[in-house]
Amino acid sequence: MGLDDPSPRFSWQLDDSRRGARQTAYRILVAPSVQDLQRDQGTLWDTGKQDSARSVFVAYRGAPLRSKQRCYWKVRVWDQHGLPTGWSEPSMFEMGIMDVSEWQARWIGLRQGLDEFAMGPWVWHPTDTGAAATIYLRTVFAVRADSKIAEARLYATADNGATLFVNNERLGSSQDWKTLSTWDVTGKLGPGANVVAAEATNADGPAAFVAGLLIRYEDGQTQAITTSEGWRTAADAEGEWATAGYDDSAWVPPVVVAQWGAAPYGTPGQGGGGRNLRSQCFRKEFRLDQPVTSARAYVSGLGLYELRINGRKVGADELAPGWTLYDKRVQYQTFDVTDLLRSGRNAVGAVVGNGWWSGRISWRTPPPSVRNVLRFVCELDVQLANGGHVIVATDDSWRAHESPVLSDDLYDGETYDARLAMPGWDQPGFDDREWRPTAIIADDIGRLVAQRGPAIRCTHALAPKAITEPSPGVFVFDFGQNMAGRERLKVRGPAGTAVRIRFAEVLNPDGSIYTENYRSAKATDNYILRGDGEETWAPRFTYRGFRYAEMTGFPGRPGPAALTAEAVHSDAPVIGRFECSEPLLNQIQHNIVWGQRSNMHSVPTDCPQRDERLGWTGDAQAFAPTACWNM
Secondary structure, three states: OOEOOOOOEEOOOOOOOOOOOOOOEEEEEEEOOHHHHHOOOOOOEEOOOEOOOOOOOEEOOOOOOOOOOEEEEEEEEEOOOOOEOOOOOOEEEEEOOOOHHHOOOOOEEOOOOHHHOOOOOEEEOOOOOOOOEEEEEEEEEEEOOOOOEEEEEEEEEEEOEEEEEEOOEEEEEEOOOOEOEEEEOHHHOOOEEEEEEEEEEEOOOOOEEEEEEEEEEOOOOEEEEEOOOOOEEEOOOOOOOOOOOOOOOOOEOOEEEEOOOOOOOOOOOOOOOOOEOOOEEEEEEEEEOOOEEEEEEEEEEEOEEEEEEOOEEOOOOEOEOOOOOOOOOEEEEEEEOHHHOOOEEEEEEEEEEOHHHHOOOOOOOOOOOOOOOOEEEEEEEEEEOOOOEEEEEOOOOOEEEEOOEEEEEOOOEEEEEHHHOOOOOOOOOOOOOOOEEOEEOOOOHHHEEEOOOOOEEEEEEEOOOEEEEEEOOEEEEEEEEEEEEEEEEEEOOOOOOEEEEEEEOEEOOOOOEEOHHHOOOOOEEEEEOOOOOOEEEOOOOOOEEEEEEEEEOOOOOOOHHHEEEEEEEEOOOOOOOOOOOOHHHHHHHHHHHHHHHHOEEOEEOOOOOOOOOOOOHHHHHHHHHHHHHHO
């Protein structure tokens, strides 16, 4: 499904076990229905008998094919004696959206609002700027009483992390300084004195905190409150320190560590190398008045997306739409979603993360695309039982909200706060009044092309071979195989419990994980429990090479079921196998196949673990013959 090449290419294999079997001629029939083929009518294309041994990549030369057209084909051949075989069983192929002008969907996104005011500087407590410490910050400001607030959003992040409060209400945490966390605080502010407060923690090295609150009033005026030397900070805090009436006269002004946009922090979440955007959810409800006979979803996202319909994930693809030079082409995927839709109310949604689009990848400044907005495009084409035809396409009627994924990066990992989960958000009937409207992004839809290569999927799940505890509370899982992919966590515990998982390929002599070869790639996932029973989670927007996983913060002592390793890679069919009587050669072939799995992620990469994972052409050239033999 989803071809956009006007001349698809046909291939087949001769099924003849006789000695000296070979093809001397072929005939292909292509038709819009199986019934035509059953009558041996190639109403779209009939090659007639072609005296040729060719059986690979025979290009279509029939009637012009239309977008979304379904076609059926079959082939027969003549053998070495000039005798015809029977016809093959019919096969189906289906065109995608072939002309960019036919797209009814548009890219949509949720702008972060940072273009509308300047963030303040990065600040910290004056005596703890380079030490591991926890500090407290706050500022009191007045909200106008003569106009209602139309919208208010708070943006913040810290090195290493911070928990934010508005008027003593805990909003949530920022776990990664490269990702600017954001919260809708419209209903949490009132006329008169209000307070923004933070508990910020630094583990090592430089320490800094930055925040900005943008308020829009119904009369069109705006108000910005940003970090500055006018804030107050303390090394300790007691009582109702996050309330507006708290006496902070003993607190001191913070010092400016760096200006917004300056080194070493740059502008998290908005431009410059190494920035990440907060993952977002998009959704749309619609109604179908008839049973569904056929439905297709044509979809893409920048960076990565997961499509969901009526509470279920669509397809098995991971890390879609894959890695291309996005300024030239963006791949879209086509899914058969007939069985996911129903008569009555339906909902379609997506979770979008950074990936290769806006995450930290390679060492170069990203191309000059406007990459301060995650974006999503989707066109549902639904055929109904009464012959009706419905198109549901992304536009500014969709709604959006920050997802529970607080940060995600291919190199550094993913942080997920399950307390922020929104049950039912991808199902009809969900109350999305607190969600924000989307905007159509003025982006060139003409870059969309159908996916050419195999999709990235999870192909293997490995249970741990051993679990050790090199130090109290630190558990190391050995999966017995060096691979590239992710983990799947099963855990039960109190709400707010934070489980941290780090990865490695080898161990130190004391049994702890060795991570020096990962260089700057943190390869660390964090899961914060919601606390309502057994919870299962796997990251959506990251992968890494590993054999070992180190788990800390687990409530209790983990068993083998607590963590599973999942191999994730481009799912090219395996076609070559080798086995002999020499165990060493068999082990070498085993390593080769797993090395190939670990370095096929939309493009052939040079490594799956450190801060590189790039598509060097020399590496691919050296391995290409072996790769094509195996898969």
